[in-house]
Amino acid sequence: MQILTANRLKLGEVAYWNQGRWVSRLDEAELMSGAVAEAALKGAGEFVRSGEIVAPYLFEAHETAGRTVPVKVREAVRAAGPTVRTDLGKQADLGKKTDLGEKTGLGKKTG
Amino acid sequence: MYRYDEFDAQFVRERAEQFRGQVARRISGELTEDEFKPLRLMNGLYLQLHAYMLRIAIPYGTLSARQLRKLAHLTRKYDRGYGHFTTRQNLQLHWAQLPRVPDMLVELAEVEMHCIQTSGNSVRNISADPFAGAAAGELEDPRILSEILRQWSTLHPEFSFLPRKFKFCVIASDEDRAALLIHDIAIKVIRNDSGELGYRVYVGGGLGRTPYLALEIGSFVAKPDILAFCEAILRVYNEAGRRDNIHKARVKILVHQIGIEEMRRRVEAEFIEIKKTGVLELPAEELARIGAYFADPPFETLPARCEAFEAAKRSHSDFADWVKTNVAPHKMPGYAIATLSLKPIGKTPGDCSSEQMDAIAALMNTFGQAEIRVTHEQNLVLPHMRSSDLFALWQKLVPLELATANHGLVTDIIACPGLDYCDLANARSIPIAQAIAKRFADLERQHDLGELKIKISGCINACGHHHVGHIGILGVDRKGVENYQILLGGSGAEDASLAEIMGPGFDTEGIVDAVENVIGTYTDMRQKGERFLDTYRRVGAVPFKERLYAR
């Protein structure tokens, strides 16, 4: 499945697409496939032109045990914040511990 | 240090206002992101993973206490209470917001600071020896030429849209504390056979996908000619550098494509033309005028040996440990150069909180230190401490977590922000640095290992300088999983060399063990007095590869 993401122009923070609007939390992002994802990416162009967001793109994620888990570490980091400062970023600001999953644990097996 | 006059001050104020206009045009939609991006990059503003990142210029790594206090204030008011000192002696703030950046630039301008050309395809921050003006054996303060180059390169009408970034470095002693030869133009102040001071100029250094050490292009450039010579190099590069492929666009690629002889021929032809016009001649009086800003502070006449200092070392072994690695000899008797390590075990290398910045500024006042320096190894230096003040300084540094006694040791790791912050990264670098530091935290063991420079980059752009680490670590993305390659044998000192890759990479679980294996190979094979780098150069890669990949 794909998720559409971008950064908000003014704040620079990460945003996710959910049926035509931009949300801040990965767990609220819309999981899409194929044509729906492509259409969403195209639709994002309007928000680029209006200056709400910059640089939209799609990334792969799965739904696992009720959690949205990105395939790449980069997206897990974007969703939560720096792994080395858990007091900063969405993981702290959004008030709910964002579960990075086994992807980012140092010393644990990955992949 | 250099002090702005009304012209410099007006320049940075106007530049801040110009950027305010550009930001307004972006937010109103008048400028697209494509059009705005080069403009914000020319003011050091990146869009990173979590937020905007603002890179503040610290020319040749020199800061006053007043500037440091302003930086502390900026991190509190506009950011998240800390900054990151970089391998180019600059400061990065990782949580900037676009509409507030113009105000940040105005506040920076108030203390003679700016973010001009800290990014983009222009001449970047001029870096220099952090021990400038303090180390013995220096021919002159390398910051004199650095400041002249800074002004000449600022908003240069011809060279603001180069094929790629362009980095200068200046040193003036045989010891290289600034990684001279990894710069696009590297300049060493030298004395010729007639006893005249001038410059040896190298061109084409740089890391990244294809690392090169700079090659000599001017064995002795006389002082009045240096700007014309540098302009000639930049013109040849601007006209002939590749623009079709971002990974082949640095001047190092041009130098290796046409060869250093051809490069020299073209540069000299251009140099002769510029010299004919005389417009870029650097007069002795200008050198003297700028030089006056970098004159020695009023040093006291002090005895070479300070009994109180010696007694403190005897009675406080912690202090003695700190002195052993973090205090270097000064050119003046009774003075010392103190390195404040920003590498406490388990913390982010190079990060400094607003509280620490304010505390350091206060210490600078307490101990009469007009300047502090940022090093490319992401530490801070107080260049003119009295030996008699070192114990008191150290005592104050300890509770601030600024007294880690690890300068040059295995836990004094350089790490780029990596995938925790950076949009370009493929892997995280900070947690690797932290894990390695924790594994080798025992100070006795660190001293046994001696000088051991580990440098970690989270991607091929090599902002962590992994190519010139004794142990270099490069984070890559291997099928979506973070993977770390080990390179050995690099050096960013006067014995400069590029590290060699050992073989397949290791995952986050295995990299620390791998580093321990590398270090174990060294301790097994070393001869008396050999640093890690010496042993590696003597025995070569094979023993290290064998241990790394032994089944």
Place this chain on the structure above:
Amino acid sequence: MLVKLEHGRARTVEDLFVAVGDDESLPHGAIVVPLKRFLAETTPLLARETPLGVRLETGDTPQILGEHIHRLALIVLHVPYFKDGRGFSWARLARTRLGYTGEIRVTGHFLKDQMAFYARVGVDVFDIAQNIPFAQIEAAFSEISNVYQPAFDGRATIRELRAAKRAAATISTS
């Protein structure tokens, strides 16, 4: 919109030149031809009694024009994408080393924020494609009052201004 910079003032001007392609027949009057055509048809083109211009692409150094450069009324520097900064060097080269005194015009994709740089190195006319308010264009040339380095425009550098100020201070205190 064609904007000409003269004595530090900007004003809109009419384009007196007709741009002619590689194969089109040549109209009467002032024309601009691509470099390739100029090199192929140098003699007949120079024989014309009306002003002649040559359009250079970003990889073309004005040195290619040789001595003929002085016979040209116009050199057009075409910039395909603003990041390509070779035009700054070409303009500078044409003005200084080659001593060209005709019009240098920049066209293509460039930013308002680059115009001050182009002006310093000797460009005097800007072919502006977008709808930029004229006040903004004027402002673009004066946003930064002073300059650090010498350039073709002959503006006093900050170093020279400082020296003048010091000299004035000496006089007033003597």
